[in-house]
Amino acid sequence: GQYMFYRSYGGNAPVNESHECRTGIQTADSGYVLAGHTNRWGPNAGPFFSGYNVWVVKTNNQGDTLWTTVVGTNSTEQAHDIKQTPDGGYAIVGWTDSTATRDVYLVRLDTSGTLMWTKTYDGYRGKALKVTSDGGFIIAGGGSSFVLIKTDANGDTTWTKTYGSWSYDAADVIQVSDGGYVILGSTSFGSIDIIVIRTDGNGNILWANSYDKNSDDDRTTNGDIVQTPDGNFVIGCHLDGSFASGQAALVKLDDSNQGAVLWAKRYYYAPLWVNVGLAGNGNLIMAMPGGD
Numbered sequence: 001g002q003y004m005f006y007r008s009y010g011g012n013a014p015v016n017e018s019h020e021c022r023t024g025i026q027t028a029d030s031g032y033v034l035a036g037h038t039n040r041w042g043p044n045a046g047p048f049f050s051g052y053n054v055w056v057v058k059t060n061n062q063g064d065t066l067w068t069t070v071v072g073t074n075s076t077e078q079a080h081d082i083k084q085t086p087d088g089g090y091a092i093v094g095w096t097d098s099t100a101t102r103d104v105y106l107v108r109l110d111t112s113g114t115l116m117w118t119k120t121y122d123g124y125r126g127k128a129l130k131v132t133s134d135g136g137f138i139i140a141g142g143g144s145s146f147v148l149i150k151t152d153a154n155g156d157t158t159w160t161k162t163y164g165s166w167s168y169d170a171a172d173v174i175q176v177s178d179g180g181y182v183i184l185g186s187t188s189f190g191s192i193d194i195i196v197i198r199t200d201g202n203g204n205i206l207w208a209n210s211y212d213k214n215s216d217d218d219r220t221t222n223g224d225i226v227q228t229p230d231g232n233f234v235i236g237c238h239l240d241g242s243f244a245s246g247q248a249a250l251v252k253l254d255d256s257n258q259g260a261v262l263w264a265k266r267y268y269y270a271p272l273w274v275n276v277g278l279a280g281n282g283n284l285i286m287a288m289p290g291g292d
Helices: none
Strands: 019-026 032-038 053-059 065-071 077-084 090-096 103-109 115-121 125-131 137-142 146-151 157-163 168-175 181-187 193-199 205-211 224-227 233-239 247-254 260-267 275-278 284-287
Touching (some): 053 090, 053 103, 065 103, 065 115, 103 137, 125 168, 146 168, 146 193, 168 224, 181 224, 181 233, 224 275, 247 284
Parallel strands (some): 019 077, 053 077, 077 125
Antiparallel strands (some): 032 053, 032 077, 053 065, 077 090, 090 103, 090 125, 125 137, 137 146, 137 168, 146 157, 168 181, 224 233, 233 247, 247 260
């Protein structure tokens, strides 16, 4: 496809000031909302770097800025995922180091970008977020284990589950048709392996599987998982290591057989991230960063 427009936001930052976009979605009004971090505005603004704050930019369908919001403390907060909520507002998940540990950070904005509330959850980095069928949130994060946090619409914890006891990084989480959840991520226990965990609606494991080709490093710090019309799952992931250095992969998993691989395809490119979605006809769409 051809560019419809090109926009940049934030301008040229002075020395020791910066801003970065980490995630973005199209919104119900056909505009866009972007989330990342900045130390140019907010509590950490100024040339003497002390940390970043969450930065959100809302645009119209031509990319023109409608509003911006900065949220955070005098410590560091970073955003990793954003979703639009049923009332037209926004929820952002990331992490904060405002306490002794790096904690999951959940931010809730109204439709005009005004802060409604923030929540922290101990000991993990928030990486992925979905609005659940009951209007609450499911958050996936990583750290010394995978963490799955279910909250109500006000961000109050309904339950928390942790999985594993090593170094883990979450990439995506979805709620599936039976009300359960699937987490996509990676672990660095020895080699870096792709991990998928399937749970019921209360976070109890139904199956978990790792995917490591030839015992090499296969990571998915930036990837997606989707449920296909036949009830199975497709993951899109970034591969690394000598087996598949800098390649992308699509892998279809059998939900009825403990996540066994139904098929796998590799694409000889060098993406930093892979996004996967379903077209209206059920076909898969994969997006990766491109060069000039």
